Amino acid sequence: MEAKTTEQIWEADRLDRRQKADFLYNFIVGEVAKRKRLGRRSSYSLNIDAEWGGGKSFFLERFGKQAELEGHVVAYVNAWKDDHAGDPYIAIMAAIDRAFAPHVKKDSAVKTAWKTVKSNGGRIAVKAAGGAIRSLAKKHFDITADDILADDADHSLVSEAAEAAIDSSIETGVAEIDKLFDRTLEALIGQFQKTDKAIQTFREKLAAAVAALDKSGKKAPFFVLVDELDRCRPSYAVHLLERIKHLFEVDGVAFVFATNSQQLQHSIAGAYGQGFDGFTYLKRFFDRTYIFSAVSAKRRIEELCATIDSKKVRVPDDDMVEFITSGCTSYGLDLRAIEQVLEMIEVTVSAWPHKIPLDLVLLFPLCVAFYRTGELDWAAAQRSVPSSWFIGQTFMQRDGSQVDRRINIHRAFGSAITLFDSMDKIMRNRNSAADDRTADYVHGVFSPEWNGVSVLRTAPSIQTGLLDLVANAGGLVTPNKDGSEAA
Numbered sequence: 369m370e371a372k373t374t375e376q377i378w379e380a381d382r383l384d385r386r387q388k389a390d391f392l393y394n395f396i397v398g399e400v401a402k403r404k405r406l407g408r409r410s411s412y413s414l415n416i417d418a419e420w421g422g423g424k425s426f427f428l429e430r431f432g433k434q435a436e437l438e439g440h441v442v443a444y445v446n447a448w449k450d451d452h453a454g455d456p457y458i459a460i461m462a463a464i465d466r467a468f469a470p471h472v473k474k475d476s477a478v479k480t481a482w483k484t485v486k487s488n489g490g491r492i493a494v495k496a497a498g499g500a501i502r503s504l505a506k507k508h509f510d511i512t513a514d515d516i517l518a519d520d521a522d523h524s525l526v527s528e529a530a531e532a533a534i535d536s537s538i539e540t541g542v543a544e545i546d547k548l549f550d551r552t553l554e555a556l557i558g559q560f561q562k563t564d565k566a567i568q569t570f571r572e573k574l575a576a577a578v579a580a581l582d583k584s585g586k587k588a589p590f591f592v593l594v595d596e597l598d599r600c601r602p603s604y605a606v607h608l609l610e611r612i613k614h615l616f617e618v619d620g621v622a623f624v625f626a627t628n629s630q631q632l633q634h635s636i637a638g639a640y641g642q643g644f645d646g647f648t649y650l651k652r653f654f655d656r657t658y659i660f661s662a663v664s665a666k667r668r669i670e671e672l673c674a675t676i677d678s679k680k681v682r683v684p685d686d687d688m689v690e691f692i693t694s695g696c697t698s699y700g701l702d703l704r705a706i707e708q709v710l711e712m713i714e715v716t717v718s719a720w721p722h723k724i725p726l727d728l729v730l731l732f733p734l735c736v737a738f739y740r741t742g743e744l745d746w747a748a749a750q751r752s753v754p755s756s757w758f759i760g761q762t763f764m765q766r767d768g769s770q771v772d773r774r775i776n777i778h779r780a781f782g783s784a785i786t787l788f789d790s791m792d793k794i795m796r797n798r799n800s801a802a803d804d805r806t807a808d809y810v811h812g813v814f815s816p817e818w819n820g821v822s823v824l825r826t827a828p829s830i831q832t833g834l835l836d837l838v839a840n841a842g843g844l845v846t847p848n849k850d851g852s853e854a855a
Contacts, residue, residue, distance in 0.1 A: 377433045382671040383663060385427045389434055392416075392658060396622050399655075400589045404619070412589070412622045413612075413653065417629040418660035421668060421703045424626035425595055427660075431624065432593050439587040443467035447608055448596035456608035460616060461489060464592065468577070475584040481577035488570045567615060575618040582620065589622040597625055598632040602639035605632065609653045629657065665706060666693045672710040680717050682725040684759045684775050684809060691759060695732050695777070698757035709735045715841035722830050724816045729780050729809070730831055734838050744839050746785045753778040760805060776806045783810045788829035791818060795825065 378386040396412055404410035418424045432442040443463045450459035465486070472479040578590045594612075597605050612623060633646030640646075666689070673688050683691045692713075696706050712735040713728075720726045737749040760774035783806070787793045794814045814829055 410619045411617045415654040415657040416626045428626045442591040445594045448599035451600040451604040478580045481580040485573045485577045578620040594625045598628040602635045683728040698754040712841045716837045727813045792825040
């Protein structure tokens with residue numbers, strides 16, 4: 369997203385996140401500078417915690433663009449897109465490499481420093497210990513790597529095949545086995561020391577490269593933004609956090625994560641077993657956590673409705689946001705359900721082929737019923753419409769009598785679906801009822817189809833086509849935050 373000003377970057381902000389971005393940017397820059405002044409490692413790690421649908425990705429992308437506008441270099445890591453990789457080290461390095469690329473071309477010092485980082489980074493054996501055990505096992509026992517050390521959760525060092533090999537070797541003499549394990553341990557210690565030295569060298573070279581950016585005129589810190597961590601496989605998420613902690617937290621680097629911390633800690637706890645304290649485990653990776661307040665349903669609905677073509681939709685009082693908000697309240701939909709239902713509505717509206725608008729009083733209950741049951745049926749959708757759902761107001765007249773100007777959505781939906789299977793039924797019930805706003809609304813749903821137009825009286829209303837459109841909209845699935853797919 370190209371933008372020349374901060375206003376352009378945040379022009380689509382409907383959740384008032386810009387003020388938070390200003391605060392967090394100044395806070396991180398100040399913390400990094402303070403640590404440098406105190407002689408401490410001048411890195412920082414901040415976790416942005418928000419619920420699903422809380423706008424984390426929107427915020428992080430625009431936070432990064434704002435930091436770039438301020439003169440910082442920013443790397444973007446989408447953990448969920450990268451979790452197909454065996455080790456997140458490569459994904460992080462690739463993201464940093466992309467961020468450095470424009471500056472490598474412009475500054476020879478930055479080019480040299482970054483080339484050195486990549487040269488040293490290539491020497492890091494990301495599975496050094498496991499690799500050493502595999503190599504020694506193959507050499508001395510003539511069994512495969514998977515027989516000795518698998519990548520499963522229990523990290524067993526000796527499998528049944530290895531035990532059998534050891535038992536066989538015992539017959540040749542215990543002394544020989546002792547010598548073998550002595551040589552194995554010595555080799556492993558040597559490999560560990562080499563790996564530890566390589567890691568230390570890598571961190572030093574990375575810090576030097578970041579410093580070279582600073583000298584070239586870019587501001588400190590160098591930002592690394594990590595998104596979608598809570599959507600990853602738990603093992604990959606943990607691995608990524610460990611890699612960052614041990615390899616990339618160096619002077620002049622600030623990490624900003626965007627997570628649903630509650631979901632992530634439960635996911636990690638589930639992976640490690642009952643009783644594992646995922647909350648405490650996660651805290652060791654973040655210096656601070658900033659919690660976004662929960663997004664109100666209406667604010668989220670406003671944001672989602674902004675993408676729907678209102679010219680193709682008919683809705684009571686011409687107020688789509690108010691109608692959908694009242695519907696979500698009446699049905700008791702949570703934020704996740706609202707997202708899914710609104711997505712189906714948006715897709716259906718986009719696919720609506722007629723000049724006459726589709727009716728949201730018919731579409732909304734149909735989408736909710738499909739979301740909840742996975743089945744499409746007009747009668748079933750009618751039964752699920754809350755009887756307490758009204759749109760509009762009642763008025764008190766001077767004589768004390770009350771005028772009800774509300775639309776009963778349950779009755780409107782039921783009345784419409786009893787008529788719309790043929791234009792003949794619709795036209796025989798075409799008289800508007802000004803004193804009954806519900807009946808008047810239903811009349812207005814169909815009147816554009818026959819008023820001044822020649823129609824086949826046995827044909828159904830075009831509104832009946834909503835059923836097939838919603839079915840197809842449900843086929844355009846969007847992944848949930850847990851990686852599963854939802855209609």
